[in-house]
Every structure is written in C-alpha cells, then in structure tokens.
Amino acid sequence: METFLNRYRNITVLLLVIFAQLVLLAVQVKNDQDVRMIRVWTVTAVTPVARMIEWLRGGSSGLVHDYVVLRDTHEQNVKLRAEMDRLKLENIFLRNELNTADRAKALAVFQAHTPSKTLAARVIGTAAGTNSKVVFVDRGSASGVQRGMAVVTPDGIVGKVIAAYPTASQVMLITDPDFAAGVVSQPGQVRGTLKGQGTPLCKVDYVGGEEKLQVGDWFYTSGDDRIFPRGFPVGVIKAIHPGHPFQEIYVEPAGLQRGMDDALILLEGVHQEIPKEPVASQPVYIAPALAPPADTQARVQPSAGTEADKLRAQYKALGDAQGHKFGEGLPGAKPPDFNLKLPPAGTPAVPGLSGTTKPATMAPAVRKPPAPPSGSVPATQPASEKPPATQSPAPTPAKPPAPAAGTAPATQPASEKPPAAQSPAPSQPPVAPDGTAQRPNSQ
Amino acid sequence: MSYTGSERILLNSQREGQVSRFRVWVMLVVPLAAILFQVYVPLFFQFLGFVEMPLLVVVYFALMRRNQVHGLLVGALVGLAQDSLSKNPLGMFGIVNTLVGYFSASVGVRFDVDNWVIRLLLAFFFFAFHQSFYWVMARALLAQQMAFEVRQMLLIGLLNAAVGVALFHFLDRLRESA
Numbered sequence: 241m242e243t244f245l246n247r248y249r250n251i252t253v254l255l256l257v258i259f260a261q262l263v264l265l266a267v268q269v270k271n272d273q274d275v276r277m278i279r280v281w282t283v284t285a286v287t288p289v290a291r292m293i294e295w296l297r298g299g300s301s302g303l304v305h306d307y308v309v310l311r312d313t314h315e316q317n318v319k320l321r322a323e324m325d326r327l328k329l330e331n332i333f334l335r336n337e338l339n340t341a342d343r344a345k346a347l348a349v350f351q352a353h354t355p356s357k358t359l360a361a362r363v364i365g366t367a368a369g370t371n372s373k374v375v376f377v378d379r380g381s382a383s384g385v386q387r388g389m390a391v392v393t394p395d396g397i398v399g400k401v402i403a404a405y406p407t408a409s410q411v412m413l414i415t416d417p418d419f420a421a422g423v424v425s426q427p428g429q430v431r432g433t434l435k436g437q438g439t440p441l442c443k444v445d446y447v448g449g450e451e452k453l454q455v456g457d458w459f460y461t462s463g464d465d466r467i468f469p470r471g472f473p474v475g476v477i478k479a480i481h482p483g484h485p486f487q488e489i490y491v492e493p494a495g496l497q498r499g500m501d502d503a504l505i506l507l508e509g510v511h512q513e514i515p516k517e518p519v520a521s522q523p524v525y526i527a528p529a530l531a532p533p534a535d536t537q538a539r540v541q542p543s544a545g546t547e548a549d550k551l552r553a554q555y556k557a558l559g560d561a562q563g564h565k566f567g568e569g570l571p572g573a574k575p576p577d578f579n580l581k582l583p584p585a586g587t588p589a590v591p592g593l594s595g596t597t598k599p600a601t602m603a604p605a606v607r608k609p610p611a612p613p614s615g616s617v618p619a620t621q622p623a624s625e626k627p628p629a630t631q632s633p634a635p636t637p638a639k640p641p642a643p644a645a646g647t648a649p650a651t652q653p654a655s656e657k658p659p660a661a662q663s664p665a666p667s668q669p670p671v672a673p674d675g676t677a678q679r680p681n682s683q
Numbered sequence: 684m685s686y687t688g689s690e691r692i693l694l695n696s697q698r699e700g701q702v703s704r705f706r707v708w709v710m711l712v713v714p715l716a717a718i719l720f721q722v723y724v725p726l727f728f729q730f731l732g733f734v735e736m737p738l739l740v741v742v743y744f745a746l747m748r749r750n751q752v753h754g755l756l757v758g759a760l761v762g763l764a765q766d767s768l769s770k771n772p773l774g775m776f777g778i779v780n781t782l783v784g785y786f787s788a789s790v791g792v793r794f795d796v797d798n799w800v801i802r803l804l805l806a807f808f809f810f811a812f813h814q815s816f817y818w819v820m821a822r823a824l825l826a827q828q829m830a831f832e833v834r835q836m837l838l839i840g841l842l843n844a845a846v847g848v849a850l851f852h853f854l855d856r857l858r859e860s861a
Contacts, residue, residue: 250751254785257759258778265774269825277824 340501347502350394356469357508359383361391363501364408373416373436375399379505380407388467390506396473396495397421397461398503409505414442414474414493422464423474423491425457434459434474434491441478444489451487453480459491463546469509557582703747704859713854714740714761722768733839735810737761739847741780742809743854745787746796754791758784772825779817783809797855799848806847810840 245252266278351358361377379385381404389401391411399419403410412419419436423444430451432444444459457477463470473494481488555578559566564576717736725732741761745754762780766773787809794801814836821827 250755250785253752254755254781257755257781261759261763261774261777261781265772265778265824268772268774272826 339498344502346394347504351504354504355510356506357510358392358504359385359507361385361409361503361505363411363503373399373413373419373438374402375411375413375500376408377411377503377505378408380405380409382406384507385409385505390468390472390509391503392468392472392506393495393498393500393503395497396475396493397468398493398495398500400467401505411503413500414495415440420465421468421474422462423459424462424470425453425459425477428453428457431462431464432459432489440492440496441490442475442493444477444491445486447487447489449482449484449487453477453487453489455480466546466548469506702749705744705747705857706859709857710744710757713744713857714757714764718761718764718768721765733842734846735813735843736846736850737765737776738780738783738810738813739806739843739850740854741784742787742806742847743851745784746791746802746805747854747858749788749791749796751785751788754784754788755781756784758782758787771821775817775820775825778820779813782816783813786812799852802851803844803848806851807840807844810843810847811836814840 263278266281267276269277271277271280347360351360359379361379363375364378365376377391385401385404387401387404389404390397391399391401397414399411399413399416400421401409402412414421414434414436415438416436417438419434419442421434422431423434424431428451430447430453432447435443435445437443447453455477459474459477461468461470461472461474475491475493475495477489478492479488479490555576556566558564558578558580559576561580561582562576569575714737717740720736721734724734741754741758744757745751748754748757758780759777762775762777763773765776765780769776787805790796790805794805796802796805815831818829818831821829
C-alpha cells in the first residue's frame with residue numbers, strides 16, 4: 241500500500257485537490273432549477289449506486305425468502321386461509337344484512353299500502369321439534385296480538401299465530417303439518433284447502449278431479465277460514481297429480497321463498513281482490529291513492545265477506561236497530577229480537593244497515609279495534625268507523641294490482657278504488673243473501 | 684547550472700534537472716504580488732489587463748521546482764486566491780491553476796526549463812490551456828456562454844509568453860543558490 245501511494249502520490253494528490261475544489265465549487269453553484277450542484281452531483285452519484293444496491297439486496301432477499309427460507313410459509317398459509325374463511329363468513333353476514341334490509345323495506349311498503357291493519361314482527365326463535373315448523377316472533381299480546389291472527393309477508397302468507405304471550409307469539413308456519421288454510425286458484429277460482437306437509441311444498445286438498453288446473457297457477461287465500469283475509473298470495477302450483485275424487489296438488493309457498501326474518505301480523509284483516517295475473521309476472525308498482533267519483537260512491541257497496549261475516553253484520557244491524565249493544569248486557573237481560581224484519585238495503589230508515597254504511601270488513605273490523613300497539617300501522621280505517629259520506633264501498637281497482645316479489649300484493653284500500661272497474665269473481669254470487677251487494681273482489 | 688539554451692532542450696533523465704529552491708517569503712510574496720498586480724494594475728493601466736500574472740507565477744514555480752505536488756498546491760492556492768477576488772465561484776481558477784501547476788511540474792521534469800525558448804513555449808501553451816479549460820468549465824459547470832476568440836487568445840497568449848519570459852528571468856534572481 242505504501243509502495244502504491246508512493247508510486248501514484250502525485251496523481252493522487254492532484255485528484256484530491258481537484259476533487260476538493262470541485263466540491264467547493266459545487267457547494268456554491270446552483271443549476272437552472274436553483275438546486276446546488278453539490279446536491280445534483282451527490283444525488284446523481286448516489287442514486288444509481290443505491291438503486292443497484294437495492295436491486296441486489298431485493299433480489300437476494302427475494303431469492304432467499306421465496307426459494308430458500310420457506311419456514312413460515314405453511315403458517316402464513318394457514319393464517320391466510322383462516323382469514324379468508326372469516327372474510328367469507330363476514331361477506332355472507334353482510335349479504336344477509338343487506339337482504340334483511342331489503343326485506344324490511346319491502347315489508348314497510350307492503351305495510352303502508354295494505355288495507356289490513358298490521359303489526360311488524362321479527363322472528364326471534366324457533367320451537368322445539370324436528371318436524372315442527374313453528375317460530376317465535378317478538379310481538380305478543382301486549383302488542384295486541386291474539387291467537388289465530390294471520391302472519392304474512394309481502395310475498396304471501398307465512399303462518400298463523402297459535403299462541404300469544406305477553407311479549408312474544410308462537411307462529412305456525414305454512415309448512416307445518418298441522419297448518420291449513422282456505423285457498424282459491426287464479427285463474428279458475430278453484431277452491432281447496434292448503435295443508436302443510438312438513439316439507440318445503442304444501443299440499444292443496446279437496447280439489448276435485450274435474451277441476452282444470454295447471455302447473456304455474458297461483459293460489460290465493462279465499463278468506464273462508466276466518467284467519468286469512470281473501471286475496472293474499474299463497475303460492476304457485478309446482479306439481480299436479482290427477483286423482484279421484486281429489487287431485488294431489490303441491491304448492492310452493494310464496495311467503496317463505498326469501499326466508500322469514502320479518503313478517504306482519506294482521507291485527508285486523510281486510511279482504512282484498514285476488515289478482516288476475518300471477519304475482520311474479522307483474523312489475524313493482526304501487527299506484528297513488530285515487531279518489532272515486534262522488535256520484536258513484538252511493539252505488540258502490542262493500543261486500544260482506546264470508547258467510548260468518550254476513551251473519552255477524554246482520555246481527556249487529558239488528559242490535560243497532562234495537563239499540564242493543566252486544567257484550568254489555570248482564571246475564572239474564574233481554575236479548576235483541578233476531579227475527580225482526582229490517583228494511584231492505586238502501587232504505588235510510590235504519591242507519592247502519594245499508595251497504596253504504598255497513599262495514600264490510602271481517603269481524604275485527606266491526607268490533608272496536610284494540611289500541612294500536614307500537615310498531616303497528618293502521619293501513620286503513622275500518623269501514624264501520626268511517627263517515628258515510630266518504631266511505632268507500634266496493635273497492636275494485638281499475639287495473640288489477642300487480643304484486644310481485646318483494647312488493648305488496650295488496651290492492652288499494654277500499655276507499656281509493658273506482659267502482660267502474662269492478663270485476664266480481666265468477667265463483668261469487670253477485671248479491672248477498674242479506675241484500676247487500678256482494679263484491680267478491682273487494683272487501 | 685551549466686546548461687545553455689542552445690545546447691539541449693530535453694533532459695536525458697530527471698536527475699539531470701536541478702531543482703530550484705526559493706525562500707519562503709519568495710513563495711509567499713511573489714504569488715501575492717502577482718494577484719495584486721492582476722487586481723490593481725489594470726485599474727490604472729488598462730492595457731496591462733491582458734497579463735495573467737498569477738498563471739505565469741504558477742508556471743514558473745512549478746517548472747522550477749519540478750515537483751508535481753508542489754506545483755499543484757501552488758496552483759490550487761493561487762487559483763483559490765484568484766477566485767476569492769473574482770465574481771466566480773471558488774474553485775474555477777483553482778481547478779485550472781491546479782492542473783496547470785501539475786502539468787507544468789511534469790513538463791519541467793523533462794525539459795530544460797532554463798531555456799528561454801522553452802519558457803516562451805510553455806508559457807504560451809499553458810496560457811492557452813488555462814484559457815481553454817476555463818472556458819470549458821465555465822460552460823460545463825456554470826452554464827456560462829463565454830465567447831472564445833481563438834485569434835485573440837493566441838495573441839494574448841503570445842504577449843503573456845513574452846511577459847512570462849521576462850518574469851521568469853526576474854524570478855530566477857530570487858532563487859537560492861545551490
């Protein structure tokens with residue numbers, strides 16, 4: 241080394257002195273971008289070297305890490321798989337939350353537009369039993385829920401309340417083997433009895449072998465069972481097995497197709513029109529409220545509902561005519577005269593008996609409704625509580641309602657439908673035995 | 684010192700060259716006087732502004748000392764002092780004069796620097812080198828667009844060489860006798 245320095249001493253000193261003066265020069269001089277040359281030179285000299293060093297380091301490190309040292313790979317793989325599984329579950333949970341939000345929105349829309357008085361409820365548990373199709377909802381008798389009330393969703397009926405506790409209710413689903421409901425097909429107006437099978441499909445019994453039905457036809461509630469108002473979707477026919485005297489018809493319930501996290505309990509059911517078109521083929525459309533013409537209101541009369549409804553209405557009219565209030569008399573008190581001859585409908589002598597004033601709703605509609613519990617939405621005011629001038633009689637929409645999946649298949653409230661488009665069901669008589677106009681497509 | 688300019692120009696070996704020695708005050712005062720001359724004399728005699736007195740002093744000391752390190756150090760110091768008195772950044776004249784001192788010392792080893800013709804040629808050559816290299820550095824490092832008149836440079840180079848021969852002859856009197 242010493243020899244080397246001695247040999248090249250002069251040139252070394254020259255280079256050092258030149259370099260020192262270059263540094264001195266670079267400290268003072270700035271380039272056109274006002275950056276000192278010492279910085280420019282330093283960066284220019286250092287960055288390529290640093291880049292090369294980093295390239296070598298990264299390459300060596302990557303080579304060692306990727307090909308030589310694989311010690312933690314398995315552990316990382318396991319951890320990443322666990323993380324991926326967790327994210328998948330989280331994704332499913334979020335999808336369910338979103339689906340729940342959609343259902344809740346559809347439920348709210350349905351609740352706001354259905355003429356029935358409903359109460360929103362959430363499923364909080366299921367009952368014991370392997371074949372049992374019973375769930376618990378978070379609304380009970382404290383909220384006005386009573387045994388026998390129908391439970392529906394915007395897609396269709398889902399069950400009925402079989403027990404009402406103060407804070408919860410037990411709902412038998414439509415698929416339970418003990419479930420039964422009166423149904424009517426559309427088109428065809430073929431009546432039958434829907435029964436649960438304990439399977440996803442339900443069976444419609446008591447449909448004669450001569451009835452013309454085909455796969456794809458819809459069943460709606462007929463209102464004959466006094467639980468489900470008429471016009472709620474039940475399901476679509478998936479299979480038909482000819483038989484004698486009855487066919488075997490299997491129906492896929494529409495109300496349970498998207499699960500049942502939320503549902504509506506019908507506190508006061510109102511009959512609806514049975515749609516003429518399949519629910520699934522109709523777009524989502526909820527028409528605004530239409531005011532019927534004034535001159536037609538008097539001619540439109542509400543239907544009396546089922547035979548029991550008619551009988552109840554008749555008895556109430558008799559009681560009103562004689563000033564008797566049912567349920568208030570003491571035991572042994574004089575009952576009203578049920579053989580009293582009442583004037584025909586339309587005669588103003590006995591207010592409350594004509595079709596324009598007589599309520600045409602189900603039984604809950606004529607009795608005093610319970611106080612609306614929290615969360616319930618009174619869809620329409622019961623017909624018996626409306627003033628005669630504005631009461632709307634027989635609701636028949638100009639266009640059949642178009643319920644679709646996720647929407648309310650309900651028709652417009654009775655007071656909002658013009659009578660010109662009334663279309664009575666072919667299976668229903670045009671005139672009720674009590675003289676009131678029987679409009680099967682309306683309440 | 685038995686050489687005569689008419690006899691030999693190149694030395695056969697480095698040992699044939701005799702290293703001239705100067706007193707310390709000479710090594711300090713002469714460069715300083717050269718710088719002061721370049722600074723003050725042109726103020727009063729503008730026609731003497733062409734004389735590159737510091738450069739000639741560096742060449743002389745490097746040639747006579749025949750030591751490259753000594754020559755470059757003298758050149759660096761004189762150049763930096765020259766930079767200090769100029770508007771240029773420090774190092775411009777320093778680098779140029781460093782190279783001039785180094786190369787002068789290198790040449791002085793091979794040539795008979797007591798020959799006046801050699802001195803004239805070397806003075807001219809190093810003046811041209813000094814001017815050219817400074818022009819290159821000014822363009823490269825300072826991005827200055829300096830004019831480079833070759834004819835003027837050659838003419839001034841000749842004048843400086845002539846001044847250099849006279850200066851060298853004067854400075855020979857300040858050498859220590861062997």
